[in-house]
Amino acid sequence: MEFYSFHLMPWPYLPPDFDEKYASAWVTCPNELYDPERGQALYTRYLDELALGDELGFDGICVNEHHQTAYGLMPAPNLVAAALVQRTQRTKIALMGNAVPLRDHPLRIAEEVAMLDVMSGGRIISGFVRGIGCEYHSFHMNPTYSRERTEEGIDLILRAWTEPGPFSFWGKHYRVRYVNVWPRPLQKPHPPVWLPSTGSVETIEWSVQRRWPFVRTYDTLDAIASMFQRLRARANEVGYEPEPEQIGWMLPIYVAETDEKARQEAAQHVQYLFGWLSKRPFEFTLPPGYISAQSMVRGLEVAATKTGQSRSYEDLLDLGIICFGSPETVRQRLAAAHERLGFGRLVGLLHFGSLPHELTVKNMHLFAEEVLPFVRTLGPARPAASNGADGQASAAPVATEARA
């Protein structure tokens, strides 16, 4: 089992009256709430926390891309990765990922990731994402073209990495007479591609067809299980059994001396993630055409039944959205989830919300010392492709209020 630590680089200093005063932490959240003076110290601190994963022997450290939001301060994940290349020696750096359709020119992604791969000595994992719905408001990018721009952009990037240039690419959205990327990536045939996802049917289909790892961001254990079952079932239909490494699971993890101490130290900070940082109207999360009409209709049905109340700490734990507790509790919960889900890559959000630096570092050390050795022993688990309720995969990726 491989373990990666993920950092969202959130803004932890939203004002105490944020909830009353602001309707969203995304798109329209006034950027006067961002303070560049504090921001400088924060970047230094967050880079330290990411780089600590290298010292602690994690297989990789992960960064991602979001725009115009307090949720994450990495609009340019490749810039953060470039800084991490200089601060780390062994660990892989996973871009989780570049939001392909938001770029006017996907060759910029091909170039930047190739640069990072060469500079890092081949330590780059290249995740590709669509960006969540909010980015389409923030960039005023037509969401009805999100999927086809993503597919076409990824196609262009992979060909740019693998085919001798110059060659021509004539797509619907991207037309380039001379594709001839310098530098070429170091890893052959190209840096590993991951598909981090909130779990749309189409992303599962790409993962199945291309056998790229599908990394599901945090959700209820039921929702995650149903997604993974769908992936396995589709792979079986196509004619193969996916390796555990094709299935990744990302969630907030916090380890403390006792369950009660974990709650005392971390509950309010993870609530900051799910309550404030994830706050936004439905229309920002799912703009028209971003997912299929049928999925959108199902999403609306779910939204219509919800109260809008954020979940309690106990609910987050019980539903498996987070894994917090003593080393023994965290080990047991991860083992049980592994038995059920059969993931081969675990991605832990070891910093989340407003968690202070000291607690983040303590969490990372405790995880590395008390939990990671156990995680390493988790072998292949192969849950059946369909067993009862888990087979009832929901296509609508709106079952939780928070989406990475």
Added chain:
Amino acid sequence: MSALAVREERLTIAGTRVRVQSAGDGPPLLYLHGAGGVAWLPGHTALAEHCRVLLPEHPNWGEDELADGLESIEDLVYFYLDFLDDLGLERVHLAGHSLGGWLAAEIAVAHPERLWTLTLIDAAGLWLPDCPMLDLFALSPAESARLANYDPAIAEAAIAAGATPEARAAAVRAKAAFARVGWNPYLHNPRLRVRLRRVRLPALVVWGEEDRIIPPAYVDEYARLLPDVRVVRFPACGHSPAREKPAELAAAMLAFLRERAPAGARPA
């Protein structure tokens, strides 16, 4: 007002399925609906007393999948030229509301010879940076309805009517179709402004004075840019005169058509 039979047909125009509602006799009046979707409103009934009103649902608006080849307002212009050809309509009176008004203006720019007159009702199509049209994509259906209608009772009735699963699904499809052609540039074509000089037709521009979706500043812009234009404003009316001021809308349009249409194309 006498009972009026509204026919509904499903036609295939240039390979695209489309639903068309129609009623009345007289000169044909093609009415292009707005972004939110098609609805036969009291204003259509009032017009159908004197004209043959054709109210098609735009292609894509009723579909789960957005069609290749129908990806811009220009594609819709060509679709409606096919529509006129297939129905054997050499010329029509053309009216459009909101997004449909933008589409009507584009058709009038491209092929004025197919039209007798042009009527724009709270029309999109232009852009005033100092007075932007409201971002409908950031609003919930209920918020949109409250901002679109001046009369709160009409707004609440529209919200109640939209609360069924069927209505929600229809709204989802309509919004995706709207986004495909109107996300960016938002509900307008930056080239339209310089092309409106081509509309050498009698044009009527009508507007609700309380329109919060497309503010009345846009009336003045259309009035400035169209060569031959009459302006009518309705007080105490929001974005949808066909819903809020049906009799007044029909009266203004019919007076205009009777006065300005060529002989043989005037409503009774």
